[in-house]
Amino acid sequence: MALETIALFPDKEPVERILDVGVLYGWRVHLLPELSASAAAGLAATTLVKRGAFLSEGGPFQGTQYEKERTWTVGIPLEIRVQLKDDRDWGGGFVSLVGNVNNVESYGGLMLGLYFGKR
Numbered sequence: 001m002a003l004e005t006i007a008l009f010p011d012k013e014p015v016e017r018i019l020d021v022g023v024l025y026g027w028r029v030h031l032l033p034e035l036s037a038s039a040a041a042g043l044a045a046t047t048l049v050k051r052g053a054f055l056s057e058g059g060p061f062q063g064t065q066y067e068k069e070r071t072w073t074v075g076i077p078l079e080i081r082v083q084l085k086d087d088r089d090w091g092g093g094f095v096s097l098v099g100n101v102n103n104v105e106s107y108g109g110l111m112l113g114l115y116f117g118k119r
Contacts, residue, residue: 012051013063018107019047020100022077034085044077046102075102 026040052067078101083094099108 011063014068017049036083038081040079044075046075047072073102073104075100
C-alpha cells in the first residue's frame with residue numbers, strides 16, 4: 001500500500017505530504033458469487049513533510065517559503081474492502097476504507113476504484 005498526497009499548484013512551499021509504503025496481510029470472504037469482503041493490516045514506513053518556520057513571501061510564480069520539516073515513523077496500515085465483480089471476464093469495482101495508525105500523524109480515508117483483470 002502506498003499513499004502520497006500531491007498539490008498541483010502549491011501556494012506554499014514545501015508542499016505538505018505523506019508517503020506510506022507498507023506490507024499488508026489479510027483475509028477475504030465471498031459473500032455472494034459477485035461480492036466479496038476483505039480486511040488487512042500490516043507494517044509501513046511513513047514519511048511526512050511539513051512546513052516549519054516562515055522564511056519568505058512568494059512572488060507571482062513562487063509560493064510562500066517555509067522551512068522543510070521531514071520526519072518518518074513506523075505505522076500500522078489498515079484496509080477494509082468490499083469488492084463487486086460482474087459476470088464478464090473483465091471489469092469490476094471496489095470501495096475501501098484505508099488508514100495508517102502511527103505516533104506522528106495518523107490518517108484515514110475512503111478509496112473508490114476500478115480493477116481490470118481476468119477472473
